[in-house]
Amino acid sequence: MPPVLLYFSQVRPMKQFNIHVQDEVGTLARLCEALSTINIRSISTEIRGDGNAVIRLVTTDDIGTKNALLNKDLKFNEEEIFVLDALDKPGELAKLTKLIADSGVDIRSFYLLDRGLFVLNVEEKDRNNVREIFSDRLVTK
Amino acid sequence: MMQFNVKVPDKPGSLERVCEVISTAGVNIKAISNEQHSGGKAVVRVVTNDESSTKSALDRNHMFFTASEILDVKLDDRPGELLKIARMMKEAENNINSIYILGRENGKTVVALAPENVREARKLLYNYL
Numbered sequence: 161m162p163p164v165l166l167y168f169s170q171v172r173p174m175k176q177f178n179i180h181v182q183d184e185v186g187t188l189a190r191l192c193e194a195l196s197t198i199n200i201r202s203i204s205t206e207i208r209g210d211g212n213a214v215i216r217l218v219t220t221d222d223i224g225t226k227n228a229l230l231n232k233d234l235k236f237n238e239e240e241i242f243v244l245d246a247l248d249k250p251g252e253l254a255k256l257t258k259l260i261a262d263s264g265v266d267i268r269s270f271y272l273l274d275r276g277l278f279v280l281n282v283e284e285k286d287r288n289n290v291r292e293i294f295s296d297r298l299v300t301k
Numbered sequence: 302m303m304q305f306n307v308k309v310p311d312k313p314g315s316l317e318r319v320c321e322v323i324s325t326a327g328v329n330i331k332a333i334s335n336e337q338h339s340g341g342k343a344v345v346r347v348v349t350n351d352e353s354s355t356k357s358a359l360d361r362n363h364m365f366f367t368a369s370e371i372l373d374v375k376l377d378d379r380p381g382e383l384l385k386i387a388r389m390m391k392e393a394e395n396n397i398n399s400i401y402i403l404g405r406e407n408g409k410t411v412v413a414l415a416p417e418n419v420r421e422a423r424k425l426l427y428n429y430l
Contacts, residue, residue, distance in 0.1 A: 183396075184396065185391055185395070185396045188383075188387040188390070188391075188397050188400065189384065189388045189390070189391040191387075192381075192384035192387045192388075193384060195380075196380060196384055197380050198380055199378075200380075200383060202401070203383070204399070205397070205400055205401070206336045207398065209339075248329070250327050250328060250329045251324040254323075254324040256320075257316045257317040257320045258317045258320075258321070260313075260316075260317070261316070264313055266312075266313055267316055267335065268337065269334065269335055269336075269337075270316055270333065271334035271401060272332045272333060272334070272404065273402070274404060278333075
């Protein structure tokens with residue numbers, strides 16, 4: 161079977177912050193106050209259903225973000241994610257996700273960072289697998 | 302703007318299936334994110350450029366989904382902008398169920414916001430829509 165033709169150019173490892181908060185009015189405002197000097201590249205929320213939520217953040221300043229979260233005593237963890245640069249047209253995302261699924265990688269989360277830029281977050285055990293799949297397009301600096 | 306919440310098993314290939322169903326209908330995905338739930342389930346949240354065709358494609362492929370209204374809020378791309386609307390929502394005591402970035406448009410960052418009370422949020426954030 162011929163390889164799937166993909167029109168994406170790069171895969172770049174980045175850092176994602178997962179902030180563990182309560183699902184209530186004002187939570188986002190408190191977080192944004194803590195990060196008021198940081199430019200947020202991506203934000204997404206995951207409601208856990210037990211009154212808790214996780215806010216996933218990607219910013220332009222990892223060190224500043226970490227310090228701001230620590231200063232406000234916010235509970236968080238950091239994860240390595242992969243940012244995939246794909247073409248913004250029907251079918252490209254399907255090809256990309258097929259390639260990942262065929263390799264057996266378990267996707268923890270997947271979301272849009274910017275037009276044509278997708279964040280792939282996988283289980284820790286699968287990170288080397290992702291690096292192998294995209295080895296010819298991996299940008300490390 | 303509508304967000305489709307597609308319920309899928311939490312296993313490799315589920316996200317691909319949703320993308321395949323939508324792309325086969327010739328529809329472009331504007332935003333996508335997934336959420337893992339307990340019991341081996343997950344929800345894929347999708348915003349597309351063609352809501353009617355997306356709904357038909359999901360129906361045709363017997364996918365279990367709901368649709369919810371979201372607001373596309375346009376913010377200047379600089380620190381503190383998200384704080385402005387987060388504060389407004391807090392003062393109005395309108396909970397934000399989900400928020401994520403849809404992309405950039407004419408120098409603005411477009412944010413998808415799913416509030417508890419859509420009608421009130423629409424009035425409140427009128428200048429940002």
